[in-house]
Amino acid sequence: MRLRTLLTTAALGAALAAPVLTAPQAGAAPPGCDATDAQIYAAPGAVAGNPGDLLACRPAKLTNIPGDVPMHAWKVRYVSTDAQGQKIAVSGTVAVPDAEWKGGGSRPTVAFNPGTLGSGLQCAFSKQLAGQYVDMYEGGNLQLMLKAGYAVAATDGVGYLDGQVHTYMVGANAGHALLDIVRTSRQIPGGTLKADGDVGISGYSEGGAAALWGAQLAASYAPELKVVGAAAGGVPGDLKLTAKQLNGSLFAGFLADALVGLHAAHPEMPFDDLMNDKGQQAIKDVKSNCLYGTLAVFLGAKVENFSKQGLSLDQIYALKGPDGTSWGDIVDRQRLGVDIGTPSSNAKYKIGFPVFQYRGWLEEIIPHETEDGTHAAYCSAGINTTWKNTYPTEHLSTDWGAAGDVTNFLGDRFAGKPAQSNC
Template sequence: MRIRTMFATAVLGAATAAPAVLAGPQAAAAPAPAGCTATDAEIYAAPAAVTGSPGDLLACREAKLTNIPGDVPMKAWKVRYVSTDAKGARIAVTGTVAIPTAAWTKGGSRPTVAFNPGTLGSGPQCAFSKQLAGEYVDMYEGGNLQLFLHAGYAVAATDGVGYLDGQVHTYMVGANAGHALLDIVRTSRRIPGGTLAADGKVGISGYSEGGAASLWGAQLAASYAPELNVVGAAAGGVPGDLRLTAKQLNGSLFAGFLADALVGLNAAYPEMPFTELMNEQGARAIKDVRANCLYGTLAVFLGARVENFSKDKLSLDQIYALKGPGGVTWGEIVDRQKLGVDIGRPGSGAKYTIGFPVFQYRGWLEEIIPHETEDATRAAYCAAGITTTWKTTYPTEHLSTDWGAAGDVTSFLGDRFEGKPVQGDC
């Protein structure tokens, strides 16, 4: 008997029901805030020259997060803040900060969960901060945030890079994701009227795309944000090796994720050959990625193969071999996003050092991300001596694992906030 996953069912339904959502007009750049009185237009304004330090608050406004269930009393803000892209340039990024109104009574300062959502789509209309506030609903993680807030933790949830007006999300670009995730924690402590202290402990969390971002945040924390007291990271459904993941996605029910990744990599590395390679179908595909959010993108690209979008019918391997300025190939850029490379404990001399425990997980019925890459990422962390807890016994497929593991993620981070020891299971 053929099992149809929750994701597949949603995609097939969206193929006939999901309309394209077009990005709105560009807005003027926002000034630095004296208070949280910015308009939505100022929060999501088209990018201009960005100065300041990573984590600086550029604009904020109070928000009601109608898509977090449970009526947890909280104060929340949409924020626009300074971050750093993969090439070292200052950029503006958006996100959400939420702080429970109940007093923190467990000792020390209130901890913060740095959160990156799973895939939402690549156009600016898909931003997590907009969806949490009910402006458009194509997301599925409000309940996960509710668990963190109910436990008393603040949440600093980045949208990720590329959700300003006129932009496209730089999907699966590791440095962009890790920087944006760490910087929103810095930003959360600079909100006028906010109550978060600089010494609050930080836990990192994300699933799927968010899981990759979580591990990039973990790998970059010591070098990029050493002042943050990061005590643990949880990451599930992680596409740690984009080559393996792309091979499985190409021509599958979930080829939309591959389309997001190709367009996202082009957004981050526009100097590389891409748009000039496209045929008419490829040019339309780029517009489709920008126009749709999660389920719309999956519906549009159902069963699509990358070979059909370029003039020369280029395969993935042929695309990887293409060279840009200085002889850099697409394959080299894709390999830069691989997780678990040159990692180690503090003092190891590795490029990326991690001195806190990590929880990694996947569903037993995982059907989108190859098991080989998730298992290999965990193995790389274990080989590097990083305290790693690994769980694969959830009786769930890709999407439902996000919910099925949410309680374990909350408990894992809660134990780290309380300073409880963990041995890992490598």
């Protein structure tokens, strides 16, 4: 899919995407898994429990996964940890194929984070998979994984419960939520997943950043999980480089999502008071739209037009919060490939399993420099890294074009096959 096709799809999606008024019927819930939809997405309040603890679940019929793969699936609400170390509630989906696992050992699980879906509450991946809203593109990728026999634990990401805002591109939030839903998947009443099953991590674009954060945090945050590989594509590893390219571009909506999402994670930082009337409306637009609506609303938008003083990105980065932390400091914390190393290193983030990174040759949204730079950082750190940048695709279509390679890469890891780094 070339640029024109993506923009045409965006325009059609913005015009046509609409909520489905009735959710599909699911089978009878096992005891203890009978929450209502409202309970899954209710405002979190005080959250107790350990990371990954199951708070609520309900059976789901995933009508937006094509192919009628026989499976049992659930919407889940679970405990995770935010970037400040506080306990939070997160929603997501767990799907387990009905077909017997014949690969040896316990059935493996793919921890999956979708690409950008938008920040409106209706955009939650678990809602879209269940047909309650249609503005996403990942169903076919999950079909491949489920047909291969793998369970899928797909997080919505932080910020899709009532009254919340998605913390778009906040690395620790994304990585924690992705790892924790694997823990959750093993607690579903009547479920069959076991604690010794292998874990693979996968995501593209926003999901690719989340996948690498999950990979970087796995050893310290979830050491009991047997993570054997991670696949991440279209990764905006350096948000400052990415923001510079997005500002004023056809894809400025992604920058709007990031600015609002970062503020949702850091409400102590200056933001709302800086906005002019156009900026206040922009915040409302981000909070109410899904992917294609956001792209349409912010087509060609420049960040300088939304604040009272016409602040540039660099001027925003210089602004400081009450403790002296600047917006630039917070953005830099999200950079991937920093202080990473092998298990025998002294690095903060230790990765002891193979990683597959990829991008399309015709990539037009994420700067090549940051995708290539993240790959180079992993290679320099001695991490077993497979790199592929030869897909004849642009940003969105690379997600589909690489899906077979991603499934095969994780399948080889589940089968215990060695990975040959091509650094």
